[in-house]
Amino acid sequence: MELRAFSFLQDVRSSLNESNVEPAFLWLIGSFQGASFTVPSVLSVVKCLLTMKKHGSVVPDFENERAILKRLLPFGLYVVGMAITTLQKLPNERVSAIVKESRSVLSLHTAAAAGERLVVQLVKRDADANLTADIYTVDGVPVRSLPLTAQDLHTSFAAEHVAFRSQTKLEFHLPAHTAPSASACLSSLQEGVLHSLREPAQVACRLPQANIFLSSLSADIYPWLLDSCGRGLLSSNKQEPKVKKKPAVVTASGMFYEVQILRRQSSQPRTDSGFSPVPLFAPELVLEQGESRLYQFKIDVVTYVNLESTLGAALALHFENVVSQIESCANLQSVYPESELCAFQFQPEGIPHTLTGIYALDHRYTEIGDAEHPVLLTERRLLHQRLGLPMNRPLIRVSDAIPLHPSTDKSLRLKDVHVGLPPSGVVDGTQYLVQGSYLYFHYMQDRFDDKGWGCAYRSLQTLISWFNQQHYTTVAIPDHSTVQQILVDANDKNPRFVGSKEWIGALEVMLVLDIYLGVSSKILNVSSGSELAEHGRELARHFSSHGTPIMMGGGVLAYTLLGIDFNESTGDIRFLILDPHYTGPEDLKTIQDKGWVGWKTADLFVRDAFYNLCMPQRPNMI
Numbered sequence: 001m002e003l004r005a006f007s008f009l010q011d012v013r014s015s016l017n018e019s020n021v022e023p024a025f026l027w028l029i030g031s032f033q034g035a036s037f038t039v040p041s042v043l044s045v046v047k048c049l050l051t052m053k054k055h056g057s058v059v060p061d062f063e064n065e066r067a068i069l070k071r072l073l074p075f076g077l078y079v080v081g082m083a084i085t086t087l088q089k090l091p092n093e094r095v096s097a098i099v100k101e102s103r104s105v106l107s108l109h110t111a112a113a114a115g116e117r118l119v120v121q122l123v124k125r126d127a128d129a130n131l132t133a134d135i136y137t138v139d140g141v142p143v144r145s146l147p148l149t150a151q152d153l154h155t156s157f158a159a160e161h162v163a164f165r166s167q168t169k170l171e172f173h174l175p176a177h178t179a180p181s182a183s184a185c186l187s188s189l190q191e192g193v194l195h196s197l198r199e200p201a202q203v204a205c206r207l208p209q210a211n212i213f214l215s216s217l218s219a220d221i222y223p224w225l226l227d228s229c230g231r232g233l234l235s236s237n238k239q240e241p242k243v244k245k246k247p248a249v250v251t252a253s254g255m256f257y258e259v260q261i262l263r264r265q266s267s268q269p270r271t272d273s274g275f276s277p278v279p280l281f282a283p284e285l286v287l288e289q290g291e292s293r294l295y296q297f298k299i300d301v302v303t304y305v306n307l308e309s310t311l312g313a314a315l316a317l318h319f320e321n322v323v324s325q326i327e328s329c330a331n332l333q334s335v336y337p338e339s340e341l342c343a344f345q346f347q348p349e350g351i352p353h354t355l356t357g358i359y360a361l362d363h364r365y366t367e368i369g370d371a372e373h374p375v376l377l378t379e380r381r382l383l384h385q386r387l388g389l390p391m392n393r394p395l396i397r398v399s400d401a402i403p404l405h406p407s408t409d410k411s412l413r414l415k416d417v418h419v420g421l422p423p424s425g426v427v428d429g430t431q432y433l434v435q436g437s438y439l440y441f442h443y444m445q446d447r448f449d450d451k452g453w454g455c456a457y458r459s460l461q462t463l464i465s466w467f468n469q470q471h472y473t474t475v476a477i478p479d480h481s482t483v484q485q486i487l488v489d490a491n492d493k494n495p496r497f498v499g500s501k502e503w504i505g506a507l508e509v510m511l512v513l514d515i516y517l518g519v520s521s522k523i524l525n526v527s528s529g530s531e532l533a534e535h536g537r538e539l540a541r542h543f544s545s546h547g548t549p550i551m552m553g554g555g556v557l558a559y560t561l562l563g564i565d566f567n568e569s570t571g572d573i574r575f576l577i578l579d580p581h582y583t584g585p586e587d588l589k590t591i592q593d594k595g596w597v598g599w600k601t602a603d604l605f606v607r608d609a610f611y612n613l614c615m616p617q618r619p620n621m622i
Contacts, residue, residue, distance in 0.1 A: 435547025
């Protein structure tokens with residue numbers, strides 16, 4: 001028996017460090033590979049947070065953990081195993097008992113995969129947290145011990161799978177005088193939506209990126225594969241007409257193919273070709289008007305499909321996934337009777353697949369500051385703990401969700417323009433860079449002529465865009481007039497300042513960040529441009545701990561600092577400068593080739609000019 005990929009090794013070590021006497025439990029998430037799709041491959045890890053005492057020992061709360069994993073994981077991914085992390089090896093009898101009870105979780109989504117699940121007991125053997133694994137079958141039988149080594153199967157998973165995705169809205173009615181129970185929600189849904197989804201003749205679907213419309217579902221229709229480069233759907237049915245393929249939505253884990261779910265609205269027979277006119281189906285699943293209380297779900301379903309599947313089989317799995325998410329929403333509705341349940345897809349950095357968050361939203365919902373609904377904070381905090389995400393960065397907020405239809409607006413500002421630059425020239429240096437994305441703001445954007453006076457405003461806009469891109473805030477990027485009004489309202493400037501062409505500096509940038517975003521900043525004072533190179537260690541600490549871009553003001557110019565390349569032994573340093581004085585079009589090649597973003601020596605700065613650096617501090621929030 002083989003268990004591929006221990007890319008979760010770091011999570012395991014972290015779990016061991018947190019453990020005292022009792023074992024900790026990790027669910028191993030992945031897929032099945034090999035010729036018969038039976039070899040489990042671990043892609044990510046979800047920590048078990050719900051435990052209980054049984055016969056004097058700590059064991060997972062299997063029933064509730066299964067319900068949470070069912071909501072969290074897209075179909076096509078499986079709980080391929082469980083890891084029990086301990087400081088001292090548990091007796092085989094105790095492990096076997098835990099293993100046998102874990103079957104309810106290890107069988108999650110198992111209908112579409114015949115691979116065997118494994119349970120691994122991980123034991124810390126020495127002070128360096130070197131691990132060995134004792135592997136058990138799901139019958140609790142020990143197989144063997146082996147040392148753990150890290151492998152990365154993320155790339156192969158993305159190359160071998162395609163993701164189907166559906167978003168739609170459901171509405172149903174229940175009596176207004178009673179609180180919704182899970183059984184009542186399911187009963188109401190069963191009469192319409194769930195029955196239709198389980199009857200192939202009652203639903204149709206459209207794949208707009210592939211120009212495919214199916215008026216019924218069958219596992220043997222339209223076999224297809226994605227071509228080896230992932231450029232589009234190729235049908236093996238010789239009768240299928242060739243159609244021009246539209247580009248699929250590309251994510252970090254590959255491509256989303258949108259599946260629009262259509263429900264039959266008429267008894268009119270289908271055409272001979274099997275394709276009914278589109279007006280026979282409604283693009284939303286909506287129940288008949290019932291008694292007075294209306295409830296709504298917004299579902300967002302992702303299903304990973306191996307490229308060797310037929311289209312019919314893949315869609316059948318996807319529809320099963322849709323039904324599963326609807327049932328999960330119905331169960332949650334009784335917990336949050338006054339809220340609208342909305343599903344979102346997330347993919348935090350380092351996880352090679354999407355994860356589903358179902359959030360209870362209501363009129364109090366916001367993502368700005370302390371006014372946020374406490375239920376969402378609690379839900380996100382638990383998900384951060386389960387996924388091993390940092391507890392001080394917003395990674396699974398609603399604004400972090402992956403959109404189904406990303407904007408294709410050509411007028412959007414360029415993002416992360418430093419990516420792809422040549423080396424800095426520092427020998428044996430260490431790069432300390434901005435962490436996360438930002439937008440490039442510069443002179444003359446928005447048809448606004450600020451040439452000669454607006455460079456610090458543009459640098460401020462770039463800083464605020466960083467907080468926006470990292471989803472610490474959803475506020476709009478302020479224009480020059482708004483910035484000026486903020487400073488007037490703060491009694492920092494007189495009223496004539498609004499509408500003027502007066503400069504601002506690092507102190508004004510710090511004040512606007514505090515008032516507009518609630519973000520504190522540190523000011524680094526440098527008495528001359530020639531001394532900037534002496535602050536390499538302090539700048540390195542900032543980019544390592546906070547990772548925010550820095551506004552530099554001095555002389556008659558302002559710049560944005562995106563990072564440094566620093567050799568601590570020799571003191572050699574280069575500054576990664578984003579120059580807001582650029583006045584041309586949004587052309588990345590020109591911006592990089594002409595040095596509007598690039599590595600600069602300290603000679604860029606005026607030797608006898610005083611410099612203030614505004615260093616925003618990363619907020620401690622999720």
